[in-house]
Amino acid sequence: MRIALCGGTGDIGEALALRWAYHTDHEVLVGSRDPDRAREKAEEYETELDSRGVEATVKGFANEMAADRADVVVLAVPAYHLVDTVEAVAESLDEGNVLVTPAVGMKRDDDGFHYNAPGAGSVAALAAEAAPDDVSVVGAFHNLAAGRLANLDADVDWDTLVFGDDPDAKDIVSMLAEEIDGLRALDVGGLANASEVEALTPLLINVAMNNEGMHDLGVKFH
Numbered sequence: 001m002r003i004a005l006c007g008g009t010g011d012i013g014e015a016l017a018l019r020w021a022y023h024t025d026h027e028v029l030v031g032s033r034d035p036d037r038a039r040e041k042a043e044e045y046e047t048e049l050d051s052r053g054v055e056a057t058v059k060g061f062a063n064e065m066a067a068d069r070a071d072v073v074v075l076a077v078p079a080y081h082l083v084d085t086v087e088a089v090a091e092s093l094d095e096g097n098v099l100v101t102p103a104v105g106m107k108r109d110d111d112g113f114h115y116n117a118p119g120a121g122s123v124a125a126l127a128a129e130a131a132p133d134d135v136s137v138v139g140a141f142h143n144l145a146a147g148r149l150a151n152l153d154a155d156v157d158w159d160t161l162v163f164g165d166d167p168d169a170k171d172i173v174s175m176l177a178e179e180i181d182g183l184r185a186l187d188v189g190g191l192a193n194a195s196e197v198e199a200l201t202p203l204l205i206n207v208a209m210n211n212e213g214m215h216d217l218g219v220k221f222h
Contacts, residue, residue, distance in 0.1 A: 124163070
């Protein structure tokens with residue numbers, strides 16, 4: 001399977017690119033608005049993998065070209081770039097492609113981070129409104145500590161909450177999540193439940209900021 005990470009030069013994009021290239025045989029494509037930046041980061045990821053004895057090919061493209069070549073497209077961009085990114089790649093998507101959004105709307109004040117829901121109700125709803133009708137949108141990978149996930153020496157033992165209205169698309173994303181060692185995918189229903197999942201991220205950041213030794217905080221349900 002080909003996985004494109006639009007915004008694959010950022011924190012969560014880097015983490016997912018490295019983990020999928022390290023743990024699976026899927027083809028990983030790094031996308032960016034700047035194709036030169038995408039190629040530069042793809043080479044960095046290959047160098048990191050090679051240093052660990054993993055022969056993996058990671059390619060860098062403009063977001064549109066990465067999406068055009070992929071089966072699953074992860075929108076690894078901040079919430080304020082999400083709609084622009086979906087609109088930029090829309091013509092590159094085919095029927096049956098899956099869009100994955102880990103984006104969360106947040107604001108910060110003196111008290112900490114707070115969930116900032118858009119008028120559509122959630123960031124995932126914005127993605128679904130902007131996506132072509134024949135492309136499914138799934139939410140996943142919101143509540144992960146990207147720095148620890150990008151460190152291939154670090155073990156993780158986390159859950160990622162997966163939501164969407166297309167069961168087959170959710171199954172694909174859950175499978176991809178669980179191919180990363182230490183991740184478990186939990187189905188939390190449809191897109192209508194997106195805000196509950198997205199709102200966990202600022203909570204976790206606040207816990208990590210206010211408690212010593214918890215900067216790599218994740219969630220695990222028992």
